[in-house]
Amino acid sequence: MPNPPRKKKSPQTKVASESETSMVRLQRVLASAGFGSRRKCEELITEGRVDIDGQPVIELGTRVDPRASKIRVDGVSIRPAKLVYFALNKPVGIVTTNRDPQGRPRVIDLINEHQRVFPVGRLDRNSEGLILMTNDGDLSEMLAHPRHGVRKTYQVTVAGLVQAETLKQMREGVHFHEGRFQVEGVSIKRTRGKATELEIVLREGKNREIRRILARLGHKVVQLKRTAIGTLKLGDLPTGAYRPLNSREVKKLRDEVVASQAAAEADQPPRPRKGGARKGVARKTGPATGRPTAGRPAAGKPSAGGKMGAGRGKGVGRSAQAKPAGRRPGSSDIIISSESTGGSAGTVIGAPELAAPPAKPKRPAAGRRGTKKGATRGGAAARGKRKRR
Template sequence: MPGSSSSLVRLHKVLAEAGIGSRRRCEEIIQEGRVEVDGSFVTELGTSVDPAKQEILVDGQRIRVRRKQYFILNKPVGVVSTNFDQAGRTRVIDLVPQDERLFTIGRLDRQSEGLIIITNDGELANHLAHPRYGVAKTYHVEVAGALAVEEIKMIQSGVYIADGFVKAESCRLKRKLGKSSILEIVLREGKNREIRRLLAKVGHKVLRLKRISIGPLKLGDVPAGSFRELKPSEVKALRESSDASAAKGAPKRKLMPRRATSTSPDSRRTKKTTSKGAAYRGGKKKKSKRKSDQQPAPIESRRGEGRAVKQKQASKKKQMRRK
């Protein structure tokens, strides 16, 4: 079939993206012999097509192939990243007027600003946003006060917050501004308000937070509240970045250490101490047997002992009579 290997897509994915049904349902439709590609019926799963160059019909009707769209937007402070906001606040997707269903990649909280990617490409959105791919995201952060070298090292080595272990891939001081400092922080996974909580843990309040890049894509000179469409070369670089990060492996997550309680395994393994202060292992103290705890002798053995005593007494009486 025509098309370069880079432009070929699995047929069932093309049908799903055109709104025919779920991917599983589209596979069933293909096997039922209801799909034509360039005038020929296709029933084999795994068939790849070039939707931009080939004619695809389902039940005799040509499908509408959605053109993939990719935008870079400079999110201003006060705009929310979520697509569904019950409070009716301005959303990021409201700044990009489109009829298509769009996804936001790289959410920022309402007080933060900077680079967000907007697309209708769900697969790329998943690759760039999911922690397992570990795509680097760079931020410029203004914090109150001056950071000591030890605090920067702590940010890079990691700290525990309410929902687990967090750390920066890198953290460096860009410059000092009187009573505040500008940091450049790189993350590979994004928990909710991670940078704010990470810096609060080392005693510094975030005054301003701006994301300047996601992978190889940089914000550049896009004005706040404005957007532009990505170039094909930028989209390709983003894909390659997510693939490289997936091959390298996302950073391993550390869990919160469990506190030892009276019922926890840790507390049961802890050495206990006797009343005299001597430690013994396993929490078990060897007890000396008391007489009351000793098992009584069997009845037969007691009877045997009685007969022996009687025999001894009888022999003594015989000796006395002889005298």
């Protein structure tokens, strides 16, 4: 039978599908325009500082077509900007924030470009070194979020001589009220008089993490300088200067995010499967298909049908049936399940030592034949009656 001819999409359907693909989340549009990371852009939305075509928007998840809608932040229209990337060597005394109520110098003041950019991550005011400046909100989120685990390398000079036990404690972690602070790696580069220079690698950049760990272990940080973010190196860039990144460096950063996320997922223990075999429930194979059959209930408990399994006396426990003595069943052994024999336990042919032990004979009830010494109530009464006669 020939296939029916395909229906051609109407022009209206085509226009509708193109419109759906062009709709993107509002916070993503703001991040691409250089207003910060997606989390920062979400704050702009919830604070009521964004409007679309003159209508204020405060709901997260709002989708918009940036080509057809007019989007404004604080009354200023935005335009999609070209993505740019700069490596900056931050000096001491500069804050890594776009807004500072105290009016202190900011890292964005060091970038003399017409594009609007923001810093990826943070360095405290007393620290120096590599900062990535960009208007790419997606890459900023991937590099800064702890779940991606991108490595950051620091050169740290501390007061005092650092011992091997201190390095071990830094790797194992130090507990604070926020949780455990732990470095990915640490090594001693050199010692100068009563000072030690360390190289420290972090995956999660908590607030003043390095300074707080070393202070807890009895070492004051004299100098802290970030030297690398993933594959991006500071190199010989002068203090306070910046340079643009080429396409190859940007691609390496994106690849680093993917590789770090895969490594972080591999370090996590696998989750147990839902509906898996329970502990202590034996799995048997069926008589014909060889597929696993349902596990039998535990000893002393009724099965699904409400009947106790036949042949399971009090002397036969779970350990005797689930873990029999002797060798384990081999590939040549045949196991017949309880469904084919009518019993509650499977039978092993070809391995007599694996078969379940026979049930102990039940003790006869009182008043029946075979009772100890033949003493029953009826018998004692009859003998007493004969004596009285």
